[in-house]
Amino acid sequence: MNPLLQVAMQTILNRPDLRNNQIAQQFLNIVNTGDVAQGQQLAQNLCQTYGLNPQDAAQQAQNGLRNMFHM
Amino acid sequence: MSQFGNVNSNQYYMDGPIPGGPIRSVQNPNWMNVGGQMSTQSTGNYYGLSQSMNTTRPAPTPQPSPPDLTYGRMVNAEQEIVANEVPMDGNYGVFLTRDRSRVFVKTWGHDGLIHTDTYNLVIPEEVAAQQAEQDPFNIIMKKLDAIQRSVDPEKYTELSKPVTEGVAPKFSNGGV
Numbered sequence: 001m002n003p004l005l006q007v008a009m010q011t012i013l014n015r016p017d018l019r020n021n022q023i024a025q026q027f028l029n030i031v032n033t034g035d036v037a038q039g040q041q042l043a044q045n046l047c048q049t050y051g052l053n054p055q056d057a058a059q060q061a062q063n064g065l066r067n068m069f070h071m
Numbered sequence: 072m073s074q075f076g077n078v079n080s081n082q083y084y085m086d087g088p089i090p091g092g093p094i095r096s097v098q099n100p101n102w103m104n105v106g107g108q109m110s111t112q113s114t115g116n117y118y119g120l121s122q123s124m125n126t127t128r129p130a131p132t133p134q135p136s137p138p139d140l141t142y143g144r145m146v147n148a149e150q151e152i153v154a155n156e157v158p159m160d161g162n163y164g165v166f167l168t169r170d171r172s173r174v175f176v177k178t179w180g181h182d183g184l185i186h187t188d189t190y191n192l193v194i195p196e197e198v199a200a201q202q203a204e205q206d207p208f209n210i211i212m213k214k215l216d217a218i219q220r221s222v223d224p225e226k227y228t229e230l231s232k233p234v235t236e237g238v239a240p241k242f243s244n245g246g247v
Contacts, residue, residue: 020161026181045183050154 005031145169149187152177157185 009028018024023046030039047054065071141158143165157164157177166175174190194202203209 017160021159021179022161022181023159023179023183026183042183049183049185 143167146175149173149175149189154185 009031012018012024012028023042026042027039030042043057044054046052047057050057052060141160141162141164142156144156145168146152146166147169149166152164152166152175156166157179159179162178164177166177168174172192176188176190177185180186
């Protein structure tokens with residue numbers, strides 16, 4: 001795995017507020033294994049739970065990342 | 072200065088505990104160094120970020136603590152509970168209906184869905200019977216029953232009996 005990604009994952013794992021977050025743990029597990037189908041299923045379930053359209057959610061995520069990195 | 076004398080707290084933390092000292096319980100090595108210079112020997116911080124840069128050190132295994140009840144409120148119906156109200160830290164959100172008949176316990180699953188346990192109120196039979204006796208409709212029916220019995224005891228039909236087959240009770244005298 002990319003060492004930078006490994007550091008990022010360890011940082012997330014060490015955060016006390018994410019240690020018991022099952023979704024974050026599952027997400028990290030999916031990133032670790034590279035299981036695209038499982039990741040897609042998790043994203044769809046989250047959209048369903050929050051009542052979001054997957055396309056809208058993807059757009060919001062892109063906008064959030066652009067703001068975060070000032071792109 | 073402190074219970075540890077004049078020794079720098081960071082050095083204590085890095086070099087090991089003083090015999091008999093409670094230094095093992097100190098989680099933040101800088102807790103006594105308020106406003107002072109941070110020691111260059113110190114590598115630890117709250118999140119352990121700098122420690123995680125060392126790739127040879129084995130990663131600490133996260134120890135999930137048992138779930139707790141961290142959030143709750145009264146609701147009119149389950150539909151008004153939104154996803155943001157359910158804690159994502161592994162704990163439960165508890166929602167009690169205003170009539171106190173149901174409790175919804177919600178938690179996030181690792182599949183990205185909210186899992187709900189529903190608890191219904193159980194009323195003991197004696198309490199249910201008492202409540203039925205205090206019901207205004209039942210009181211009126213009993214009074215009508217008593218009047219009918221006193222007016223025509225021979226052709227008395229008990230009004231308080233439950234109506235079956237959707238037909239109202241009939242009286243030979245055309246009713247009261």
